[in-house]
Amino acid sequence: MAPRDPLSPAQLETYFALMETASLLQYAVEQQLKADGPLSWVQFQVLAGLALGERPSQRMTDIADRVVYSRSGLTYQARVLEDRGLVTRSADPDDERGTVVAVTPAGRALVEQVLPGHEAVVRRVLLDHLDAADGGALTRLLQRLRDRMRQAPPRSARRR
Amino acid sequence: MAPRDPLSPAQLETYFALMETASLLQYAVEQQLKADGPLSWVQFQVLAGLALGERPSQRMTDIADRVVYSRSGLTYQARVLEDRGLVTRSADPDDERGTVVAVTPAGRALVEQVLPGHEAVVRRVLLDHLDAADGGALTRLLQRLRDRMRQAPPRSARRR
DNA sequence: TAGCAGTGATTCGAATTCGTAGCAAGCGGC
DNA sequence: GCCGCTTGCTACGAATTCGAATCACTGCTA
Numbered sequence: 001m002a003p004r005d006p007l008s009p010a011q012l013e014t015y016f017a018l019m020e021t022a023s024l025l026q027y028a029v030e031q032q033l034k035a036d037g038p039l040s041w042v043q044f045q046v047l048a049g050l051a052l053g054e055r056p057s058q059r060m061t062d063i064a065d066r067v068v069y070s071r072s073g074l075t076y077q078a079r080v081l082e083d084r085g086l087v088t089r090s091a092d093p094d095d096e097r098g099t100v101v102a103v104t105p106a107g108r109a110l111v112e113q114v115l116p117g118h119e120a121v122v123r124r125v126l127l128d129h130l131d132a133a134d135g136g137a138l139t140r141l142l143q144r145l146r147d148r149m150r151q152a153p154p155r156s157a158r159r160r
Numbered sequence: 161m162a163p164r165d166p167l168s169p170a171q172l173e174t175y176f177a178l179m180e181t182a183s184l185l186q187y188a189v190e191q192q193l194k195a196d197g198p199l200s201w202v203q204f205q206v207l208a209g210l211a212l213g214e215r216p217s218q219r220m221t222d223i224a225d226r227v228v229y230s231r232s233g234l235t236y237q238a239r240v241l242e243d244r245g246l247v248t249r250s251a252d253p254d255d256e257r258g259t260v261v262a263v264t265p266a267g268r269a270l271v272e273q274v275l276p277g278h279e280a281v282v283r284r285v286l287l288d289h290l291d292a293a294d295g296g297a298l299t300r301l302l303q304r305l306r307d308r309m310r311q312a313p314p315r316s317a318r319r320r
Numbered sequence: 321t322a323g324c325a326g327t328g329a330t331t332c333g334a335a336t337t338c339g340t341a342g343c344a345a346g347c348g349g350c
Numbered sequence: 351g352c353c354g355c356t357t358g359c360t361a362c363g364a365a366t367t368c369g370a371a372t373c374a375c376t377g378c379t380a
């Protein structure tokens with residue numbers, strides 16, 4: 001990690017404003033998820049990724065990388081979600097080491113249940129402060145940043 | 161929380177891209193802070209806010225709101241930082257209920273020690289992907305969002 | 321095809337995070 | 351000046367989070 005010149009105040013501000021905005025938004029949606037689910041933020045991310053995404057079942061490590069979480073932490077959460085009947089875990093037929101997590105109908109139903117209130121919070125806290133042009137610009141910038149960051153080895157790739 | 165229409169895919173993408181970008185960036189800087197401090201993300205935020213900001217001593221609740229953290233969680237972290245000699249805690253002379261946290265010289269030294277490597281990570285993961293125009297646009301948008309979100313009652317204001 | 325490094329997941333223990341309850345001090349109305 | 355309510359912080363218990371160690375299975379290579 002070769003240190004170069006210090007960051008300018010404007011650069012530091014980009015960084016801090018990003019982290020601060022995300023923290024405030026996350027706290028706001030967590031309140032809603034707890035009240036309407038209850039679901040934690042990570043539980044919502046896991047469930048929503050399965051229920052709303054392309055693939056209704058995914059492997060543990062893929063989920064952990066998607067939500068930027070430790071694999072052991074995801075094991076814990078997967079058990080919690082399974083105990084609540086929101087997902088199932090089964091051995092991957094293609095690779096006996098792997099575990100495939102799949103949403104259940106109850107899991108889908110819970111996502112549908114919390115989603116309207118969730119979207120309302122996102123609208124109120126985030127989207128209502130962006131007009132169409134700003135929203136588009138912000139989304140493009142963030143998408144590009146996310147895609148670049150995803151180029152790096154995922155969290156699960158740490159040495160052992 | 162009156163639900164209105166569902167969000168468009170583009171709107172959902174704004175939301176998820178923001179949260180995902182922040183998560184990836186946070187994970188990256190946490191690795192550096194752990195290696196060079198060691199400091200956790202919240203510890204760094206607390207210390208850096210005191211060492212680099214305007215006010216080198218702040219009240220517990222103000223710090224908790226600034227870093228979007230629970231007050232009891234901040235009590236724990238303040239004790240940890242105090243035990244390591246990085247901050248001091250003392251009664252607020254103006255309000256005997258209050259506790260004022262102040263960085264020590266050792267705390268400042270530690271921030272100075274981790275900062276170059278920290279900035280290098282921020283540069284590599286975030287800033288290197290933004291040219292001047294994009295960085296400026298992103299910063300302006302995020303600053304405005306953050307300021308709007310800060311208009312809402314802070315986390316410490318929850319009912320008891 | 322036996323050996324073995326690599327990968328997927330879980331277990332375990334330690335550290336942390338949070339909400340609630342409780343304590344102490346301020347503040348307003350009377 | 352006193353009571354009742356609020357506010358600032360900490361104590362406590364329960365839940366969660368993480369990394370390291372471990373177990374099981376894959377697939378490469380000699």
